[in-house]
Amino acid sequence: MQKKLFTFIALLFFIFSQAQQVNYKRITIQNPTQRIIQNLADMGLDLTCGAVINSQGLQLELSKEELKRVKNKGIAYNVLIDDLTKYYADRATKNLPNAIQELEAQKTSLHAKAGFGKTSVSNILFDNIGQYNGCDEINWSTPTNFKLGSMGGCFTVSETLAELDLMRSLYPNIISVKTDASPNNNQTTLEGRTTYYVRISDxxxxxxANEPETLYTGMTHSREVSSLMNLMYYMWYILENYGSDPAITSLVNNQELYFIPIVNS
Known part of the structure; x- marks a missing residue:
């Protein structure tokens, strides 16, 4: 019985490890006919999300198993990128220093500071918060404390939690300590992580109980890390402009703003 149990566990580990190592390639199919496109659709390949038609033909990003099905149908293709995981990781590593440099330049730009003084949220949105429909984009000032993370410029889970702790340490009068968001304060995600929320209010x-409540969430689905970064940017913006911008001050004084930066962790 024990031998069977260990065999079963080993099999599960093998299946899991293989699932974690799926390799995707970017390919192109030259001048695809309607018949080829129909064959691809019949295979269950997604031709609406991620598929690109350009001068090189039909461009797809497929797994090894999906490519095997394409090959078995006799459909010719050329490989543009052999390992997309490595490609995106290398690109992120290469571009991150430049992105950090550009972000810091935005923070110190005299032009940005001057522009913000002319078109700040207090001047444009104070009487109509969240309903600005003008043609000109507002030249928001970049929060001083906002920074990029180590994961291609985005935060990891641990980096996000560290940011919440930093916010509390710098602005304890308007943001709460991060708190377990589960109903019984003892539930975790499938991978054993705690989902946290913070409250921004006066x-x-x-x-x-007498104040309206608004909930902001990020990372509801996988690969939506940009929603996390947008949320962290917004939170820093509120914290840094409270007390100096009338619209932000009014928002914080008259509402309870709840933030769950990572819903799906």
């Missing part, structure tokens, strides 16, 4: 450690 009394962050008290639930004021």
């Amino acid at each position: 009394n962050p450690d008290i639930d004021e």
Whole structure:
């Protein structure tokens, strides 16, 4: 019985490890006919999300198993990128220093500071918060404390939690300590992580029943890390402009803003 159990566990580990090592390639199919496109659709390949038609033909990003099905149908293709995981990782590593440099330049740009003074949220949105429909884009000032993470410029889970702790340490009067968001304060995700929330308000450690509440969430689905970064940017913007921008101050003083930066962890 014990031998069978170990064999079963070993089999599960093998299946899991193989699932984690799926290799995707970017390919192109030259001048695809309608019949070829129909064959690809019949295989169950997604031709609406990620598929690109350009001068090189039909461009797809497929797994090894999907490519095997394409080959078995006798459909010719050329490989443009052999390992997409490595390609994106290398690109992120290469571009991150430049992205960090550009971000820091935005923070110190005199032009950006001057522009913000003319078109700040207090001047444009104070009487109509969130409903600005003008043609000109607002020249928002970049929050001083906003930075890029190590994962291609985005935060990892641990980096996100560290940011929440930093926010609390710098602005304890308007943001709460990160708190377990599960109903019983003891539930975790499938991979054993705790989902945290914070509250931004003029009394962050008290639930004021008479104030309206707004919930902001990020990372609801996999690969939506940009939603996390947008949320962190917004949070820093609120924290840094409270007390100096009338619209932000009014927002914080009259609402309870709840943030769950990572829903799906």
